[in-house]
Amino acid sequence: QVQLVESGGGLVQPGGSLRLSCAASGSILSINAMGWFRQAPGKQRELVAAIAGGASTDYADSVKGRFTISRDNAKNTVYLQMNNLKPEDTAVYYCNAAITTKRLAHETYWGQGTQVTVSS
Numbered sequence: 001q002v003q004l005v006e007s008g009g010g011l012v013q014p015g016g017s018l019r020l021s022c023a024a025s026g027s028i029l030s031i032n033a034m035g036w037f038r039q040a041p042g043k044q045r046e047l048v049a050a051i052a053g054g055a056s057t058d059y060a061d062s063v064k065g066r067f068t069i070s071r072d073n074a075k076n077t078v079y080l081q082m083n084n085l086k087p088e089d090t091a092v093y094y095c096n097a098a099i100t101t102k103r104l105a106h107e108t109y110w111g112q113g114t115q116v117t118v119s120s
Contacts, residue, residue: 001101002101003026004097005112006022006111010117012085014086014119014120017083019079020082022036023075024099024109028100029102032053033098035048035078039094043091048063055071062088066085067082089118090118093113094110095110096111
C-alpha cells in the first residue's frame, strides 16, 4: 500500500541540469531513508545518492560536487538536483525508500524508474 512515483527525467545537453523528484504515498508512518540508484544498459545498478532520517547524506564518487540529494518530510518527497551533467550520467534512475508503514511494518520500495539522457 505504498508507492513511489518519480518525475523530472528527460534529455539534456552536457553541462545541463535536471531535478528528479520521488514522492511516496500510502500507508506511511515514517520514511527512514531514501536514495537514488541508476542503471545503464549492460551495467549493474549502482547507488548514486542517499539521505537518512538524520539528514546525513552519501554520494557516489562519480557525482560528488555535481549532485545534491534533499528531502521534504512534509511531502514525503526526495529530490536529486543534478548539475553539470555528463554523457556517462545517462541511465535509468530509480528512487528507493525504506519505510515504516502505519501497520509498523519495515519495508523497502522502488520507484518505476525515470530515463535521464545526456547528449548533444
